[in-house]
Amino acid sequence: MDWSWVLTLFSCWGRLKAPASGGCDVGPVCHCVRGTGACYALGTPGGLIEAAGSAVTLRPEWQGVVPPMVAPVVAARRGVDLNPLDPKRDGARLLAFVWADQTLRLARLQAALGLAGGGGVVDEGDAADWLEARLQARHPGQAHLVYHTIAHQYFPPTVQARIEAAMAAAGARASADAPLCWLGMEADAAGPGAAVTLRIWPGDIAVTLGRAGFHGEWVEWRGMGD
Numbered sequence: 001m002d003w004s005w006v007l008t009l010f011s012c013w014g015r016l017k018a019p020a021s022g023g024c025d026v027g028p029v030c031h032c033v034r035g036t037g038a039c040y041a042l043g044t045p046g047g048l049i050e051a052a053g054s055a056v057t058l059r060p061e062w063q064g065v066v067p068p069m070v071a072p073v074v075a076a077r078r079g080v081d082l083n084p085l086d087p088k089r090d091g092a093r094l095l096a097f098v099w100a101d102q103t104l105r106l107a108r109l110q111a112a113l114g115l116a117g118g119g120g121v122v123d124e125g126d127a128a129d130w131l132e133a134r135l136q137a138r139h140p141g142q143a144h145l146v147y148h149t150i151a152h153q154y155f156p157p158t159v160q161a162r163i164e165a166a167m168a169a170a171g172a173r174a175s176a177d178a179p180l181c182w183l184g185m186e187a188d189a190a191g192p193g194a195a196v197t198l199r200i201w202p203g204d205i206a207v208t209l210g211r212a213g214f215h216g217e218w219v220e221w222r223g224m225g226d
């Protein structure tokens with residue numbers, strides 16, 4: 001199997017079908033993929049991974065292996081959050097949370113807010129309720145990616161356990177033609193930053209892809225290995 005899509009989806013720095021942020025990256029992220037490729041570009045030592053029309057470029061300090069320069073084709077995406085924000089309604093407030101002298105962050109956020117407006121949907125709801133329902137559908141011929149960043153630690157233990165069970169149950173129904181992937185960028189005890197982990201079914205293969213700064217400042221990439 002060609003694993004190159006894993007990095008490229010990561011480059012979206014967003015969520016496809018998992019808890020989205022209630023913060024500044026909800027809207028942009030849910031629009032970060034429009035049919036093909038990512039609207040967020042990612043700078044790497046191998047070049048820029050981007051889709052046409054990328055309005056926001058993330059340029060983390062890159063350590064480790066160079067990722068493959070391949071863009072995925074995204075058939076559909078959807079997110080969920082307990083309290084999804086509306087970039088149009090809440091954008092000015094989000095900008096106010098950034099220190100005024102952090103001009104690069106402000107420019108990036110403004111560009112990201114500009115991406116919002118059409119395409120993706122972030123549902124209002126609980127991640128476990130939402131995933132249990134959403135994972136019922138299989139998608140033959142497509143990889144189904146569940147993706148979250150810095151969200152797991154906020155879920156109550158019962159929600160965490162239900163998500164684990166729902167993923168395992170859906171994983172047991174996965175096939176080579178309809179694989180299930182679970183990508184997380186989440187805090188752990190190891191540090192620094194967050195662990196970037198991947199589980200893939202069928203087979204329940206678990207890989208630590210690397211680590212990343214909590215706000216994408218740096219990436220230490222191991223990739224899928226050999």
Ligand SMILES: C[S@@+](CC[C@H](N)C(=O)[O-])C[C@H]1O[C@@H](n2cnc3c(N)ncnc32)[C@H](O)[C@@H]1O
Pocket residue numbers: 019020021022023025080081082083125126127128148149150151154155156159
């Ligand atoms: C730290 S923020 C997310 C940060 C964002 N994903 C990022 O990487 O920048 C945590 C988010 O989890 C959401 N959240 C917390 N508990 C949740 C639950 N049970 N179901 C869905 N979303 C939840 C919160 O509303 C909040 O938007």
